[in-house]
Amino acid sequence: MLRRLAPTLPLVLMLAACGGGDRPREIAASQVTTIGVNSYLWRASLETLSFMPLLQTDSNGGVIVTDWYVNPNTPGERMKVTVTILDTDLRADAVRVAALREVNQNGQWVSAPVQAATVQKLEDIILTTARDLRRGSVIG
Structure with missing residues (x-):
């Protein structure tokens, strides 16, 4: 098999060397490889909540609790x-x-409603940050 490829090997190497520096850079993959959830969403969530004390984090299960x-x-x-993080x-x-x-x-902490816009805003910030992190991780 190697003998049949030997005459074409220099051609393949020359083509591979034409790295295409003028090609547009590709966006990094959107899937995670080392933890159980999307790494961009995970990092963006930690970054977004960095001002709050963390109580629990589980990168395999995708849960952050402040x-x-x-x-x-x-x-x-x-x-x-x-x-x-669900995916x-x-x-x-x-x-x-x-x-x-x-x-x-009167010195007692009492439950109060959270505005829906607060939760939506946090989700939007996490998603925007994750997309920015992904864009910053371009290949090429």
Whole structure:
């Protein structure tokens, strides 16, 4: 087999050497290879929630749980966030955010509603960051 390829080997090597520096750069793959979920969504989620203390992270299961966070500008309320990454593909429906909010009433933390726009905004930020990370990981 090698003898039949030997005459064409220099031609193949020459063609391979024509690396095509003028070709457009390709976007990095959208799937993960080393953890159980999409690595761009995972990294984007960690980056987005980096200002909050983390309580639990599971890269194989795709779950990030923060501890309660009190914004210095609104000390009478606190938030806790859970991000779940549902797929290995970088897709809009592959990330879910759930949030809990409590307000301090007379020294007691009491559950309060979270605006739906808050959860949606966090999902949008994670997706945008993940896409930027992917664009930054171009091949070529």
